Amino acid sequence: MNFEKTIERLRNRSALIGVVGMGYVGQPLALRFSSVGYRVIGFDIDAKKVALLNCGKSDIEHIGDQAIATANQSGMTCTTDFRRAGEADALIICVPTPLNKYREPDLSFVVSTMESIVPYLRAGQVVSLESTTYPGTTEEELLPRISRTGLTVGEDVFLVYSPEREDPGNANFTTSTIPKVVGGHTPACLDAGKALYEQAIERVVPVSSTRAAEMTKLLENIHRAVNIGLVNEMKIVADRMGIDIFEVVDAAATKPFGFTPYYPGPGLGGHCIPIDPFYLTWKAREYGVHTRFIELAGEINRAMPEYVFGKLVKALNDRRKALNGARVLVLGIAYKKNVDDMRESPSVEIMELLRAAGAEVSYSDPHVPVFPKMREHRFDLKSVALTPESLGGFDAVVLATDHVKFDFDMIRRHAPLIVDSRGVYRDAADHIVRA
Known part of the structure; x- marks a missing residue:
């Protein structure tokens, strides 16, 4: 009944x-x-x-x-x-x-x-x-x-x-x-x-069953995490070879079968993709299974903020500047473009690395006017308004999240150094470093 x-x-x-x-x-x-x-x-x-x-x-x-x-x-x-x-x-x-x-x-x-x-x-x-x-x-x-x-x-x-x-x-x-x-x-x-x-x-x-439904969700997000890990590793290899990985992905995406384009970035963010794979790897141990493939992708993706950080350090060194004491602006601190969602954002990991190295850290994000309270991160900051004058006052700009509200042409003209982790600036320029 x-x-x-x-x-x-x-x-x-x-x-x-x-x-x-x-x-x-x-x-x-x-x-x-x-x-x-x-x-x-x-x-x-x-x-x-x-x-x-x-x-x-x-x-x-x-x-x-x-x-x-x-x-x-x-x-x-x-x-x-x-x-x-x-x-x-x-x-x-x-x-x-x-x-x-x-x-x-x-x-x-x-x-x-x-x-x-x-x-x-x-x-x-x-x-x-x-x-x-x-x-x-x-x-x-x-x-x-x-x-x-x-x-x-x-x-x-x-x-x-x-x-x-x-x-x-x-x-x-x-x-x-x-x-x-x-x-x-x-x-x-x-x-x-x-x-x-x-x-x-x-x-x-x-x-x-409920177990099949639970596994379905994990597969969806592990699929993304593994493929993003792959293209992030490819980015590092391509960079060493002087090849633009974004050009390569775009070209590969013209194949009408057997390829799905994934684009590299500064790491994984959001509540799902950085976290869900580890729910399966943890449970798999109960069954005596070591999920090496999934865990390797996780290691690569978690290392991306440090990769971007390293590119910034080198770019400043090449210009005879130290990171300690440098004024660095992080563009975009939401985990992906055009949202205000800060969960697991790799941008914040980059900010932590910069602060630990002695940099003076600021951020600009039209979707996050004030840095929110987070369980693991504390920054008493407000979003910086982007103007030619404000950009010129920074030693470097790290492009971490490519919100469409950013005026990328203006940023390009007035930022003295741009470390681009999203492939926004595709043509070569002396003051733009791909990361």
């Missing part, structure tokens, strides 16, 4: 959808469910964020205030009170899954979230985990906690894993148009998961 009622409420959109974690993943998801007629309640431990959202304001640049306000007018509300989890017919968990200082999975956010909602679970609910994690997490961490309540998964509560696929700032895809992979703990769980997501997402892709 619980199953039939749950499916009916999901399909006729009378269900209340609870989204736990109103960040880069949770907010777009909550807005999408609200836009197709569901009532939505957002949960977050950040009281300031909750207050902001309830006032119709967004704390994420690419999500406009109007979108939040419209959802609020349709009944969306946010809360820090996890006792209200029992009101929701579906609880979708979108919390961070970082690495700890030993580069091992940190599931503390997932575990604490489950501990917060488990006392309020009831029959008829769907629980879906979207946080990226290693295969087995849903069965090993969520299932036992739900089972301890006396509720039977697959009969009373329906447990699902459906990996998030958000790409902040990508105008070509939205939450509704990105296909949604769904795996259930039982066939009934899978059916409930499909009923949940089919109402809001254009295409749902069912897989055989």
